[in-house]
Amino acid sequence: MVDNGKELSYRLVPSTCVYCGTGCGVLLEVMDGRVTGTLPQKDHPVSWGALCVKGWAVHEFVHSERRLTAPLVRSGGELKETDWDTALAAVAEGLSRVAKEHGPDAVGFFASARCTNEENYLLQKLARAVVGTNNVDHCARL
Amino acid sequence: MSDLKDLVREKLKDGVDAFLCLKDEEGTLLPALITDADSPELELVEAGGARYPMGKILIDLLREYPGKRFAVLVRGCDERALVELSKLEQVDLDRLVMVGLACTAEEARACGCTRPYPSEIALGEKAEAAPGRETIEEVEALSEAERLRWWKEQFSRCIKCYGCRNVCPMCFCKDCALENPHLVEPGVIPPEFPSFHVIRALDMTGRCVDCGLCEEACPADIPLRSLYRKMQEIMEEKLGYRAGESPDEKSPLSFLGSEQDIEKLEREQ
Amino acid sequence: MAEESATRNEDDIRILAFLCNWCSYAGADLAGVSRLQYPAKVLDVRVMCTGTISPYFVIKAFQEGMDGVLIAGCHIGDCHYLKGNYMTAKRFQVLREALKFLGIEEGRLRLEWVSAAEGEKYAEVIRSFTEEIEKLGPSPLRRKRAEVGA
Numbered sequence: 136m137v138d139n140g141k142e143l144s145y146r147l148v149p150s151t152c153v154y155c156g157t158g159c160g161v162l163l164e165v166m167d168g169r170v171t172g173t174l175p176q177k178d179h180p181v182s183w184g185a186l187c188v189k190g191w192a193v194h195e196f197v198h199s200e201r202r203l204t205a206p207l208v209r210s211g212g213e214l215k216e217t218d219w220d221t222a223l224a225a226v227a228e229g230l231s232r233v234a235k236e237h238g239p240d241a242v243g244f245f246a247s248a249r250c251t252n253e254e255n256y257l258l259q260k261l262a263r264a265v266v267g268t269n270n271v272d273h274c275a276r277l
Numbered sequence: 278m279s280d281l282k283d284l285v286r287e288k289l290k291d292g293v294d295a296f297l298c299l300k301d302e303e304g305t306l307l308p309a310l311i312t313d314a315d316s317p318e319l320e321l322v323e324a325g326g327a328r329y330p331m332g333k334i335l336i337d338l339l340r341e342y343p344g345k346r347f348a349v350l351v352r353g354c355d356e357r358a359l360v361e362l363s364k365l366e367q368v369d370l371d372r373l374v375m376v377g378l379a380c381t382a383e384e385a386r387a388c389g390c391t392r393p394y395p396s397e398i399a400l401g402e403k404a405e406a407a408p409g410r411e412t413i414e415e416v417e418a419l420s421e422a423e424r425l426r427w428w429k430e431q432f433s434r435c436i437k438c439y440g441c442r443n444v445c446p447m448c449f450c451k452d453c454a455l456e457n458p459h460l461v462e463p464g465v466i467p468p469e470f471p472s473f474h475v476i477r478a479l480d481m482t483g484r485c486v487d488c489g490l491c492e493e494a495c496p497a498d499i500p501l502r503s504l505y506r507k508m509q510e511i512m513e514e515k516l517g518y519r520a521g522e523s524p525d526e527k528s529p530l531s532f533l534g535s536e537q538d539i540e541k542l543e544r545e546q
Numbered sequence: 547m548a549e550e551s552a553t554r555n556e557d558d559i560r561i562l563a564f565l566c567n568w569c570s571y572a573g574a575d576l577a578g579v580s581r582l583q584y585p586a587k588v589l590d591v592r593v594m595c596t597g598t599i600s601p602y603f604v605i606k607a608f609q610e611g612m613d614g615v616l617i618a619g620c621h622i623g624d625c626h627y628l629k630g631n632y633m634t635a636k637r638f639q640v641l642r643e644a645l646k647f648l649g650i651e652e653g654r655l656r657l658e659w660v661s662a663a664e665g666e667k668y669a670e671v672i673r674s675f676t677e678e679i680e681k682l683g684p685s686p687l688r689r690k691r692a693e694v695g696a
Contacts, residue, residue, distance in 0.1 A: 137343060137344055138342075138343065138344020139342070139344060140344075141341070141342055143295050143310065143312050143345060145295075145310045145334075145338060145341075146309065146310065147307045147308055147309070149302065149305050149307060162307050164334075164337075166337065166338075167341065172337070174308075174329060175440070175444070175494060176307070177306065177328070177493070178305065178306055178326070179305075184493055184494055185438075185440060185495065185496035186438060186440060186496070187438045188436075188437060188438045188439055190438075191439060191440060191443050416647065417647075419649070421646075421650075421651055422686070423649070424647070424648065424649030425648065425649030425650065426649070427649070428648050428649060454602060460602055460605075460606060469609060470609075471605050471608060471648065471687065472605060472606070472609050475605050475648065476601075476602055478644060479601045479602075479605070479644060482644075504647075507644075507647050508640070508644060511639075511643040511644065511647075512640060514643075515636075515639040515643065516636060516639065516640070529636055530633075530636060530640070533629040533630075533632045533633055534629070534632050536623060536632075539622050539632045539635050540622065542635055542636065542639065543622065543635065546639070
């Protein structure tokens, strides 16, 4: 076969599955600078070479066209791309306004399985200490 | 292992473009593609410790880099997989140099495959193993109704992670029957018997090289390997074929054959 | 069909027959026009060649609640496509053994060669297969009929 001139570029990058808090070990296949596949990490102390259906597909969102890569803020009924400062200012303004008008319990906080323990801790701290509500829930509380 | 390091260097100097083997990266064993004979990565190469689907990785590499030649460290199972994959037109053996690694006696015993060494051994000592038939014998000792109950119970643990298929070096189809909603109902966990697992077992017939990676990847400890191994026994007994063994002989399920073969088959039935 | 579906009940057995267009379907037709009597518990599926029958179809048939599956095609050497039934013969061997290992009675799957001239053989195959399946009873893989809508 004819050489297409491509420089050989293939490596496996050990990582942790981001889909839930279990923390299974994955190896991401990186070929020509693109993440092309997932293998389970055989000697990982959490998962010992097994993954669930989401873990096996963990590489798929990386280059997805539908992936959000910048914050979107709705203005005039339409989502528009913006920078993080503007987006966070919009969130702070919206939450403060609702809490002021309707009381802190009108606000709820939804933590994520895809964040670290520490990030989730901070989110509930923000809810209880800053906003003043116990309305904290989690996407994995089934 | 210093021997492996020398082999990698030698092959790279001999003109292969890259060597696929394992390396120890800060305590994690993972497949690595070494492209440079002077690379510091050479110090990290490892022969044993974990098994990865090398055949699967090579299908992608050979396709992505059509002008390149690769060397690969193969155990008996890896070699069988590559031989069978070449018959299925998935790898080009002309662009592949296999460097054989024999499994240690301990590995061979723990894994229990049919042939724990490749046809040519460059590293390690050949150890014989007795193929593990305990589960097959246990199932065969049961009555039909008990057997069905036994298998249903095994498969009822399936979480449908598709790991058995994903890790399998012999699974390369773009359209997989296991994702066909007419055959396997989407969203149903565990998958209904017999659809998912029996379809996979049938597709493994004359193809499975008994590497056991499926069972290692299964989070539910389903005895997949015994099921696929039994399918190979059936294949060998009925159609006289064992996957991955002789490079020039194709699976009888991949071509029509001659009238004499069929008449013989019918007579023996 | 001689029997009305209204009289069918849960325990009635149901057989799916894959018949090849060139031989066995014509054989079944001959049995029909010859007014040969045989049990009406068989649903026919006409295929162009038995070689087109994927083992998946058989698995699917059992999954959907069939109690027996018959595959009937041209005799070896008489295939309209010359060698299509060779594949059937090979696949059948493997499939039947696989079912046996999984605990599905091997008698629930049958392969027969029936030519276009063998109306009597077709009727006899259906008679004996129906008898065998009735002896085995409803398939353990059968879902509730209501669920399948059969």
